[in-house]
Amino acid sequence: MSEPSKPHAPQPEAPNPDTDAYAHESELETHLQTKRMYINMGPSHPAMHGTVRMRVELEGETIVKADPEIGFLHRGFQKSCENVTWTQCLPYTDRLNYNSAMMNNFGFLNAVEKLIGLEIPERAQYIRVIGSELHRMHDHLTCVGATGLELGGFAPFLLALEARELITDRVTELTGARLTTSYGRVGGLNRDLPTGWSEKVLKSLDKITELLVEVEGLLMRNRIFVDRMKGTGILSAEDAIDFGYTGPCLRASGVDYDVRKVKPYWVYDRLNFDVPVGEHGDNYDRYIMRLEEMRQSTSIIRQALQQMPAGPIIVDDWRIALPPKPEVYGTIEGVMSHFKLVMEGIQVPPGEVYDCTEASNGELGWYLVSDGRGRPYKVHVRAPGFPILSAVPHIIEGKMLADLIPTFDTINMIGGEVEQ
Amino acid sequence: MDRVSAHLPEAVAERYVDRAGGAWAVIHAQHLPKVAAFLKTDPELNFKLFGSVDAVDRLHLAENDPRFEVVYFLYSLTRKEHVRLKVRVTESNPVVPSLTPLYKGANWWERLAFDFYGIRFEGHPDLRRILLYEEFQGHPLRKDYAMRDRQPLIPERPIKDIFRGPGTSGHA
Numbered sequence: 001m002s003e004p005s006k007p008h009a010p011q012p013e014a015p016n017p018d019t020d021a022y023a024h025e026s027e028l029e030t031h032l033q034t035k036r037m038y039i040n041m042g043p044s045h046p047a048m049h050g051t052v053r054m055r056v057e058l059e060g061e062t063i064v065k066a067d068p069e070i071g072f073l074h075r076g077f078q079k080s081c082e083n084v085t086w087t088q089c090l091p092y093t094d095r096l097n098y099n100s101a102m103m104n105n106f107g108f109l110n111a112v113e114k115l116i117g118l119e120i121p122e123r124a125q126y127i128r129v130i131g132s133e134l135h136r137m138h139d140h141l142t143c144v145g146a147t148g149l150e151l152g153g154f155a156p157f158l159l160a161l162e163a164r165e166l167i168t169d170r171v172t173e174l175t176g177a178r179l180t181t182s183y184g185r186v187g188g189l190n191r192d193l194p195t196g197w198s199e200k201v202l203k204s205l206d207k208i209t210e211l212l213v214e215v216e217g218l219l220m221r222n223r224i225f226v227d228r229m230k231g232t233g234i235l236s237a238e239d240a241i242d243f244g245y246t247g248p249c250l251r252a253s254g255v256d257y258d259v260r261k262v263k264p265y266w267v268y269d270r271l272n273f274d275v276p277v278g279e280h281g282d283n284y285d286r287y288i289m290r291l292e293e294m295r296q297s298t299s300i301i302r303q304a305l306q307q308m309p310a311g312p313i314i315v316d317d318w319r320i321a322l323p324p325k326p327e328v329y330g331t332i333e334g335v336m337s338h339f340k341l342v343m344e345g346i347q348v349p350p351g352e353v354y355d356c357t358e359a360s361n362g363e364l365g366w367y368l369v370s371d372g373r374g375r376p377y378k379v380h381v382r383a384p385g386f387p388i389l390s391a392v393p394h395i396i397e398g399k400m401l402a403d404l405i406p407t408f409d410t411i412n413m414i415g416g417e418v419e420q
Numbered sequence: 421m422d423r424v425s426a427h428l429p430e431a432v433a434e435r436y437v438d439r440a441g442g443a444w445a446v447i448h449a450q451h452l453p454k455v456a457a458f459l460k461t462d463p464e465l466n467f468k469l470f471g472s473v474d475a476v477d478r479l480h481l482a483e484n485d486p487r488f489e490v491v492y493f494l495y496s497l498t499r500k501e502h503v504r505l506k507v508r509v510t511e512s513n514p515v516v517p518s519l520t521p522l523y524k525g526a527n528w529w530e531r532l533a534f535d536f537y538g539i540r541f542e543g544h545p546d547l548r549r550i551l552l553y554e555e556f557q558g559h560p561l562r563k564d565y566a567m568r569d570r571q572p573l574i575p576e577r578p579i580k581d582i583f584r585g586p587g588t589s590g591h592a
Contacts, residue, residue, distance in 0.1 A: 071551035078536070079560060083567050114440040241497070244470040244525030255497065257469075262500045353440045354493060354502055365471060365493065367504075371481055380474040382493065387470070390528035419551055 036064070039401075043072050047150050047405045050415030052389075054404070061400050066393040070419050077420040081379040085345025086112055086186060089376065094180040096383065096417040099142050100135035102128075102171070103359045104417070105184045110265060111355035111366035112186050115348055120315060124188040125266040126308040130201075131174070131183060132357075133297040133304075137208065138167045139360035139412070140248075140290040140297075144215065147287060147409040151225050156215045163211040166204040173197055186346055187321045188314025198305050205298050216291060229284040233407035235395050236281060243394070244387035247362025248289040249411055253281030259358035271303050286410040320346055345374025352378075361385055361412055383417035423465060424455060431455050444491075444504035452492075452507055453517050459494060459503070460522060467503060469495040470525035475537040479563040486510040490539055492519065509539065518544040536561035 041047070041054040048054065051072035057065040077096070081089040093108045094101040106128045113120060120128075145160025168178050173194050175181035183190050219225050235245070240253040250257055258275040260268045276292035278285030314321045318337035327334030350372035356365040362384030369378035388411045396404050424445065425432045431451030437443050447455050459467040471493030478484040492505040507516050518541035519526040530541045531550040538559040541547055549556065553573065558565055570576065 071549075071553070074551040076560065079567060117439060239524070241468045242470065242524045244472070244523070246469075257497055351439055353438060354442050354504060355440065356502070363471075363495075367474060367491065367493070369476055377481070378476050380472070380491075382472040386472075386528060386532075387525045390525065394524070 041404070047408065049146065049408065049413060052413070052415065054392075054408075056401065056404070058401060061402070063396050063399055063401055063404065066396050066404070068389060068392055070389070070415075073415045073419040075420070077381065078379050081376055083375065085374045086348060086376060087341075087345060089379065090182050090184065091180065093381075094182055096381065096420075097139070097359070097361075097385075097414045098179045098416060099139040099414065100132075100360045101179060101181045102131040102135045102175075102183055103357065104364065105181065106132055107355075107357040107359060107364045108366055109184045109186055110357055111353055111368050112346075112348065114355045115351060115353040115368055115370060116186070116320070116346075117349075118187055118315065118317075118320065120188050121312045122267070122309055123192075123311040124313045126304050127189055127193065127313065128184070129266050129268065129271070129304050130301050130308075131171075131181075133300045134167050134171060134201075136360045137294045137297045138164055138171075140294050141167070143409065143412040144219075144287065144290055147229075147406065148215070148219050148225065150405050150409055151222075151228050153218060153222055153225060156218045159211050159215045159218070163208040163215075166208055170197070170201050170204055173200070185314060185321060187317065188312070192313050201301065201305065205301060209295075209298060212291065212294060219287075226284070228402070228406050229282070229287060229410075231280075231282055231284075232399070232403040233283040233286075233395050233410065234281050235391060239391070239394065240281065243391040245362065245391070246384050246387075247358070247360070248293060249286055249388055250362065251276065252278035252285035252289045254279045259356055259363055263356075265357060267304070267307075270307065271300050273300050273303075283406045283410045290412075347372070347374055348376075356382070359384055361388065361414065381417070381420065383414075383420070385411075385413045385418045389413045389418055423462065424458060427458060427462075428455055442502060442504065444506055446506045446508060449507045449509060449516055452505065453519065453522065455505060456492070456494070456519050456522055459505075464499075465496060466498045467494040467496045469497055470519075470523040470529075471495050471502065473519075473526060473529040473533050475533045475539050475561075477537060477561065477563045488514055488537060488539060490516050490533065514539045515542055516540070517542050518547075520544050535559070538562070 037058045039056045039058060041056060043051040043053045053069040055067045055069060056063055077092055080092055089108065090105055093104045096104045141160045141164040145157040148156035171181060172178050174197060175183040235253055237253040237255050240250050241255060246257065254277060256275060256277045261275055273296045276289050278289055322341055323334040323337050328338045348370040350370050352369045354365060354367045356363045363382065364384055365382030367380035368376060371377040392407065392411065395407055425435065428451065431447055431454060432445050433448055434446040459465050473490065473492050476489040476491065478487055478489055486508045488509045488511065490507045490509060494503050494505065509516060516539060518530055520530060521543065528550060530544055531547060533539045534541060534547055535549045535552055536559055556571055
């Protein structure tokens with residue numbers, strides 16, 4: 001005889017290890033149980049400085065594997081440059097790094113001028129140094145401020161931004177644009193300094209120095225900041241060289257390499273400045289490097305403003321620089337040169353060159369190939385941020401997740417140049 | 421470069437110093453790791469800092485056979501100079517031995533050259549696209565890839581007369 005059918009009794013559900021942390025009784029006994037976890041930081045994570053996705057594999061709080069994925073900003077920098085004239089590349093170079101547009105701009109021009117075999121006027125060389133150093137400070141201020149912000153200090157960030165805003169104002173007066181300046185030209189510069197600009201710069205530098213002291217005071221005595229920075233994100237000198245580090249990140253590891261010193265370009269050999277070198281290669285050293293470099297930049301700008309001679313700011317060669325407007329409107333040669341430069345571009349002799357300048361994050365190298373026509377045949381940019389970012393997995397694997405933030409801050413990766 | 425040709429005469433095909441004073445040499449592909457190892461470990465040369473790698477598509481140049489030129493940029497901290505190593509490879513078989521085992525920095529740059537030019541680096545641990553997405557067809561920096569060619573992952577809005585920048589239109 002069969003059992004009379006009963007209403008279905010609710011069965012207890014089997015524990016699901018995916019949703020229930022203590023699915024197995026034995027896990028109650030363990031101290032702190034961990035499961036391997038994958039975290040996608042970014043794209044557009046507030047701590048990622050731009051659009052980078054970091055796929056992090058975690059064992060508890062320890063990073064087992066980190067895989068940075070870039071390319072979200074890729075816009076075909078090389079291809080764009082290869083399809084426009086040499087002068088029209090300038091706006092593209094500005095956008096490699098919005099924090100130091102002038103440096104990218106002048107670096108590219110320096111390489112083009114090497115390819116042509118052109119010497120630019122002395123005054124233009126001084127103004128290029130001043131512009132570069134202003135933008136170096138601009139870049140470092142952003143980096144230092146953002147580092148402070150992401151480790152919990154809001155006031156240093158505001159102070160750094162106030163200092164940065166002073167520089168931006170001076171840059172606007174000089175170039176007419178806040179960030180993407182397009183100020184250089186092959187053979188010199190777009191325009192001369194505005195009247196009274198030098199005095200304004202000197203005043204701004206005084207104020208920036210004051211602000212820097214405040215920023216430093218707030219951060220250096222902040223226990224959280226110092227503890228998070230010291231001894232984290234260490235990269236040895238050997239590894240830094242092997243990865244192709246340059247700039248403050250390389251110097252923080254104790255390698256004295258600065259393009260301004262080893263291969264002086266423009267008038268850097270006439271200016272008196274020091275290159276700070278660290279010893280530990282940790283985040284704290286990288287941060288100190290930037291603070292010290294800003295002080296050196298201040299001194300460079302003061303010297304350059306003092307030494308700067310009067311004179312032309314662009315070469316007087318109508319095959320390279322646009323003729324002055326009265327000549328364009330008044331003479332047939334002027335019209336012809338203007339027309340040919342605008343329509344065909346500067347005729348760069350065939351050949352190739354590799355040239356580098358010291359940008360805020362390191363050696364900014366340009367490999368240019370010309371086939372003798374008005375457009376570049378090949379533009380290769382060795383962006384300093386690219387090798388620096390490629391070493392992040394090496395630095396961070398086996399360390400804590402919290403170390404990722406200061407490491408990512410102090411290497412100061414800039415999406416525009418890394419992703420071309 | 422003199423030392424390299426003296427030490428490995430069979431590897432160097434051509435040497436040159438350009439107008440700006442940059443020294444470069446064309447290396448036979450199979451000898452590249454040997455030359456790079458010599459440049460790196462020789463105590464007098466000491467080319468330890470890895471600059472970058474890129475390729476030049478010589479399709480439209482007068483001298484265009486073989487088609488690709490892979491250029492390595494190395495720097496010596498003691499000699500304070502840059503050097504360029506070039507390897508020429510054909511379109512049908514663009515294979516170069518990877519320098520990643522020698523220089524950690526070569527990893528990403530070689531991926532970049534692979535992504536944009538389709539140069540394959542033999543012995544690279546992780547050769548995949550770096551800036552473009554996996555589904556991308558072709559290699560955009562080759563000269564025969566049309567400037568205005570588009571491969572959007574999501575359909576673009578049907579705006580016909582939007583200006584797409586300079587260069588030739590249409591597909592390759």
